[in-house]
Amino acid sequence: MALALLLSWIFTGFWISLMKGLGLGKRVRQDGPQTHLTKEGTPSMGGVAFLLAAFLAYLATGKDAFLGLWLLGLGFALLGLLDDLGGSLARPLRAREKLALQSLMALVFALWAARQVAYTPWPILDVLLIALAVVGAANAFNFTDGLDGLLASVAAILLLPFHGYPFAQTLLGGVLGFLWHNAPRAKVFMGDTGSQALGALVAGLFVLSGNLWLLPLAAIVPVLEVLSVVVQVAYFRRTGRRLLRMSPLHHHLELSGWDEAKVVFRFAILTALATALAFGLGGGG
Template sequence: MMLFAALLSWFLVGLFIHYSKRLGWGQPVRKDGPQTHLAKEGTPTAGGVPFVAALLIMFLVLAVTGGLSGPNASREVLILLAALGMGVIGGLDDLLKIRSRSKGSGKKELLAREKFPLQLLVAFVFAFFAAPLASHQLFAGFALIGGYPLWDMLLIALVMVASVNAFNFTDGIDGLLAGVGIIVLLPLVALSPVAALLVAVLLGFLWFNAHPARVFMGDMGSHVIGAVAAGAYILYADLWLLPVAALIPVVAALSVIIQVAYFKRTGKRVFRMSPIHHHFELSGWPETHVTVRFWVITAAMTSLAWWLLGGRP
């Protein structure tokens, strides 16, 4: 099933690139960023759309063929619905960006004050159903209303939103987020069919997204990766281990928060550019070195997370 998912993703992403170029859906590049990125001007964006489509198609095939029968079926449906909900938010952002570039006018993107409430809404709906199904109770004995783990729900919702945004910040250089997402989710392949299918479709996407990238991921893809990672770790592993395995997304998000807060306070920058992968590029690291080294760090931290878990689902 994973092989078919990877091949379907590869086909759909390739098709998407072909038609995106014909329609002129190119990504602009920040002029204040690494100079090596200027050559990427016009590369098709929103590449998450075709691999998310492949994920949904293969999930439906799995459901129809009986591959989702069993006690974990509800968990899988919940993870997928949360991912699709977050993906729609990211996809709307991608659509606005593409329309504004092609027409030269109109709303350019979703603002944070518009995006964040929508993310919270999806996260709280997910958390309401996920809290009783989580791998274990997070706040044992605290404020259970009618037996419902309220505090668990609040924490799960916050982690879901944080994960989506942290993985989104990790996108920005060729192959980085796709590789990080694959590595973080790899230990869950045998536990969660949705995680397994996402790993597979990301492999198909990475074929085109590896340096030099022929397509960029966009917000739909990054939102879906963050949502599946959060959902799978919450329901099958341990919520507290997600920031260990996903250290690179955590650091990427923190670098943006620190940079913005410090600049507003002092008018100066802590990093040459944020998120932090751009800082290393501007410090002289080749883009491919940043990508591979961040993959290595992710592999080490994911291994540490599952060692801490003791290998138990």
């Protein structure tokens, strides 16, 4: 964990300098909270730095059987990178194309993971459950990544119960090294490169450790974030009005008067409570 944290801290700092030197920065939605307009131009795609740091530390010290999980993370990171570079591509990926690629990668992983651990008497159902968990987590984590330090804080807490696994130790170290630079005011964003990969990796960790059923409760914040988007879209299509001031949920709370740091802090507390309840009641870990 210490090695991954140190590498992540160094790599992320280098990444910030590189992005600034290339003049590449995040574009901020003009219809979002006005306080976010000052973040225009902040370096993004920081997921490249902390994922590389975690992977290198894992190769140096890893002793568990989760090396195959990194292939899943790599696939989702590359897909997220395409999203981050969307404005630079001739034709950005459409939502349905991205979902199809996510589903394909999740299905391949699920076919492998279902041979390692079983959740139902029916292997095909296990495959479907695992694939759904991976795709759902990748998108839920992506929606959660919208405030300085929010997703990194939530992910770090979700990784703590798995402190006995070298995979989790190195990924946690990578996230913490990135969080040093991401704390308000963020000097870098992880981008879709980091958020999609992080969601897939955390979901895969819950799957392979035999704790899949605990994921929806432990990851209550990403679950609420993605549900807020689904409900907002469905309500608008039905009534032509917005149910929330803005989705995902963290933006609604901001526009309702919560400071950004307050949302992050309270969502971290909620995640800690939900994770403790999940592993305490479920007996996982």
